[in-house]
Amino acid sequence: MPIITADNxxxxxxxxxxxxxxLGGLRTLFTPAYTVKRAVDGVSFTVDEGELVGYLGPxxxxxxxxIKMLTGILVPTSGMLEVAGLVPWERREENALRxxxxxxxxxxxxxxxxxxxxxxxxxxxYRVPAERYRRNLDRFTELLxxxxxxxxxxxxxxxxxxxxxxxxxxxxxxxPLLYLDxxxxxxxxxAKERMRSFIAEVNREHGTTIILTTHDLxxxxxxxxxxxxxxxxxxxxxxxxxxxxxxxxxxxxxxxxLVPDGGELPPDELFDLPGVEVARREGAKVWLxxxxxxIPAPRLIAQVTARCPxxxxxxxxxxxxxxxxxxxxxxEAALTP
Amino acid sequence: xxxxxxxxxxxxxxxxxxMEYRANFLVGILAxxxxxxxxxxTIWVILSRFHSIGGWTLGEIAFLYGLRxxxxxxxxxxxxxxxxxxxxxxxxEFDRFLIRPLNPMLQIITSRLRIAALGDLVGGVVLLSxxxxxxxxxxxxVALVYLILVLIGGxxxxxxxxxxxxxxxxxFLDTGGLRFLIDDAxxxxxxxxxxxxxxxxxxxxxxxxPMAFVAYLPAAVLLGRTGELRVSPVVAYLAPLVGLIWFVxxxxxxxxxxxxxxxxxx
Ligand SMILES: Nc1ncnc2c1ncn2[C@@H]1O[C@H](COP(=O)(O)OP(=O)(O)OP(=O)(O)O)[C@@H](O)[C@H]1O
Ligand SMILES: [Mg+2]
Numbered sequence: 001m002p003i004i005t006a007d008n009x010x011x012x013x014x015x016x017x018x019x020x021x022x023l024g025g026l027r028t029l030f031t032p033a034y035t036v037k038r039a040v041d042g043v044s045f046t047v048d049e050g051e052l053v054g055y056l057g058p059x060x061x062x063x064x065x066x067i068k069m070l071t072g073i074l075v076p077t078s079g080m081l082e083v084a085g086l087v088p089w090e091r092r093e094e095n096a097l098r099x100x101x102x103x104x105x106x107x108x109x110x111x112x113x114x115x116x117x118x119x120x121x122x123x124x125x126y127r128v129p130a131e132r133y134r135r136n137l138d139r140f141t142e143l144l145x146x147x148x149x150x151x152x153x154x155x156x157x158x159x160x161x162x163x164x165x166x167x168x169x170x171x172x173x174x175x176p177l178l179y180l181d182x183x184x185x186x187x188x189x190x191a192k193e194r195m196r197s198f199i200a201e202v203n204r205e206h207g208t209t210i211i212l213t214t215h216d217l218x219x220x221x222x223x224x225x226x227x228x229x230x231x232x233x234x235x236x237x238x239x240x241x242x243x244x245x246x247x248x249x250x251x252x253x254x255x256x257x258l259v260p261d262g263g264e265l266p267p268d269e270l271f272d273l274p275g276v277e278v279a280r281r282e283g284a285k286v287w288l289x290x291x292x293x294x295i296p297a298p299r300l301i302a303q304v305t306a307r308c309p310x311x312x313x314x315x316x317x318x319x320x321x322x323x324x325x326x327x328x329x330x331x332e333a334a335l336t337p
Numbered sequence: 338x339x340x341x342x343x344x345x346x347x348x349x350x351x352x353x354x355x356m357e358y359r360a361n362f363l364v365g366i367l368a369x370x371x372x373x374x375x376x377x378x379t380i381w382v383i384l385s386r387f388h389s390i391g392g393w394t395l396g397e398i399a400f401l402y403g404l405r406x407x408x409x410x411x412x413x414x415x416x417x418x419x420x421x422x423x424x425x426x427x428x429x430e431f432d433r434f435l436i437r438p439l440n441p442m443l444q445i446i447t448s449r450l451r452i453a454a455l456g457d458l459v460g461g462v463v464l465l466s467x468x469x470x471x472x473x474x475x476x477x478x479v480a481l482v483y484l485i486l487v488l489i490g491g492x493x494x495x496x497x498x499x500x501x502x503x504x505x506x507x508x509f510l511d512t513g514g515l516r517f518l519i520d521d522a523x524x525x526x527x528x529x530x531x532x533x534x535x536x537x538x539x540x541x542x543x544x545x546x547p548m549a550f551v552a553y554l555p556a557a558v559l560l561g562r563t564g565e566l567r568v569s570p571v572v573a574y575l576a577p578l579v580g581l582i583w584f585v586x587x588x589x590x591x592x593x594x595x596x597x598x599x600x601x602x603x
Contacts, residue, residue, distance in 0.1 A: 013599055016509065068600055073435045075596045089596065096438040105603055108433050112354035124346050125437055127339060153357070 002046035003177065003209050004070065009079035011040040011065050011233075039065040041233030042079070049176075050207045052199075054214065054224035054241075058328055062233040063213040064103075067181050070211070071101050083177065097126060100170030100208075104182035107166055109154045115165045116150040119172060126173035133172070140168040143198055160191040167195070171202060178202065178210045184219055196222050217321045229324075231331060241320060248327050249318040253279060254288040254300055257312035266308045273303060343439060347447035355452065362452060369456030373406065376524070391533040396471030397560055402528040403468050405552035407461030408491030409523070410454050416496055417451030422503040423513045429601030441595065442500075442588060474559050483574075484559065490580030491551035495523060497583035498546065504587070504594040519546075527552055532565060539567055547583050550576040 017033040040062040047053055055063050068074040069081060072088035072095050081087060088095040101108065109118040123133040141147050144164040149157055157165060163183060170178060180199070184192045200223055202208050214220060220227060220241065227244060229237040237244050258265060268278045271286070275294025280287040290300055297315055304310065355362055383390070390398055425431045434441040474480070498519050505512045531539050531553045543549040554573040557563050563570035572579075 064603075068432070071436050073432050073600055074598070092435060093438045093440070096436055099436070101436050103432070106429070106432070108436070110350060110354060112357045113350060117350060117353070121346060121350055124343050125439060 003049045004047040005082045007080040009043045010077045012077040013037040052203045052210045054220040054227040057230040100175040100178045104185040122169045180212045249323040255314045256286045258284045259309040365453035369453030373460040391530045399468035400472045401556040403465035405527045410457030411492035412496040413454040415446045418445045418449045422506045426506045486577035487555035490577030493584035494547040494580035497587035501587040504591040507594045507597040550579045
């Protein structure tokens with residue numbers, strides 16, 4: 001049973017043409033001139049209970065806009081959306097009780113109050129019984145290491161501390177759904193690691209359904225089984241991480257450590273085989289990119305070792321980051337005439 | 338009633354947050370008092386010249402002014418945050434009100450209290466009691482109840498206009514100028530017996546903009562001056578209800594317009 005069903009979601013932003021001058025505001029009021037920006041353009045997907053989905057795409061792809069529709073902040077221009085049986089923007093308060101939201105770019109906490117006050121208010125707002133509140137507070141304080149700054153006003157927290165506070169606030173009432181829009185942006189390596197293990201634990205222990213946007217593909221590789229990749233408001237790919245690689249980067253790389261034969265290194269031309277190209281070369285080390293459908297790995301290895309002496313061999317899969325970089329580059333090329 | 342408890346907690350938190358800036362807090366209250374004293378002083382100067390305006394004596398005018406001021410304070414103290422509507426909508430700060438399980442208007446009300454406007458309230462109440470003695474208001478229990486209802490109704494009427502106007506923010510982003518205009522109009526005209534204006538103007542300030550229901554009509558009732566009104570006394574008696582109707586309508590419009598909220602790009 002899907003917990004989220006999005007069907008042909010479209011969101012257009014209307015940008016009023018603005019007028020300057022003392023009465024500019026009034027003129028804007030009465031002159032209906034708009035430019036329209038289609039940020040989300042027919043997005044459909046379903047998410048099952050307990051899934052942890054990475055929602056990816058380049059800057060301006062429409063990720064945050066989708067999240068805002070899921071949370072009920074934005075009303076779509078057209079299309080249908082159902083979250084746990086509710087249309088978010090029509091039953092906003094009910095929907096709010098069931099979701100946790102973290103925007104990496106903007107804190108939802110009370111800026112001028114100590115973190116603990118924010119958490120207490122969240123407990124009240126979401127009607128968390130006192131006993132459960134205590135238990136969750138203790139648990140998240142420990143898991144996220146909040147103890148040292150619970151009494152510090154939020155505006156004085158560092159980015160990473162604030163983000164942990166935001167995450168605790170979003171999980172305090174144990175919502176079945178969690179939307180995380182760039183929860184690791186600007187965090188150092190350790191903080192990211194801690195954030196990731198927290199997200200993974202919440203997903204595993206509570207069965208929380210999570211949708212995560214991020215530009216750090218290590219987040220995705222560590223956390224998500226499934227990704228939805230969007231670009232210019234359209235879904236480009238929806239499926240397991242592994243299949244994205246197969247679809248957009250069907251190649252493998254054979255890393256070959258050559259042995260100089262009488263002081264001479266063999267030239268690149270030596271590897272001129274069908275379905276093979278030299279992707280990179282660093283002296284005696286060569287990265288051969290090959291298509292396993294055209295030339296299976298054992299055959300390639302046999303051919304290479306027959307042509308020159310080799311001291312080491314390794315087959316590597318493309319990294320997600322590399323794949324995504326490739327997709328972005330392709331798109332750039334398509335966009336520039 | 339759980340909602341009332343939550344609102345109470347949020348309001349307390351807002352006060353605590355404001356206390357973080359203690360100096361600002363005190364200066365705010367002081368500025369509020371100074372502002373109201375000068376406001377009333379202006380009217381005082383005019384009054385001491387003419388001794389009466391539109392047949393209303395000094396005491397009666399002071400009573401009318403006190404009514405308006407108290408009602409004004411009653412709406413401004415809780416709705417201070419409305420002033421930031423343009424900013425909240427433009428910068429996407431409004432997001433947070435939409436992802437919490439409480440009516441967004443209740444969150445706005447409880448997210449800041451304008452303590453400086455307590456000056457309006459105190460000034461208004463003091464003026465009201467002093468002036469009612471001078472103007473010889475007959476305080477029967479019914480009149481007292483009517484006074485309380487009318488103050489609330491007046492606050493609701495003024496709040497309604499501001500909320501209706503703030504609703505435009507969702508679509509047009511800047512409405513601060515318009516709201517300032519309304520506030521200014523209430524300040525300028527609200528403290529006078531409206532009969533000194535032309536018939537068209539009176540009609541406008543009664544039926545298009547409910548300013549007459551804030552102070553003029555109720556004051557006429559309490560001072561026994563309903564005979565001079567251009568509307569039936571029944572309308573004047575129902576002033577609190579008119580405020581309530583305006584308020585409910587404005588809140589509805591505001592909620593409905595919030596569907597046009599576009600958030601911000603980041
Ligand atoms: N409130 C808004 N008003 C006008 N345009 C907007 C608004 N929000 C987003 N947009 C536009 O819609 C498009 C999608 O924006 P969105 O924020 O969804 O992108 P994103 O995928 O989250 O990007 P990023 O990775 O940079 O966060 C962008 O072109 C953006 O300029
Ligand atoms: Mg974004």
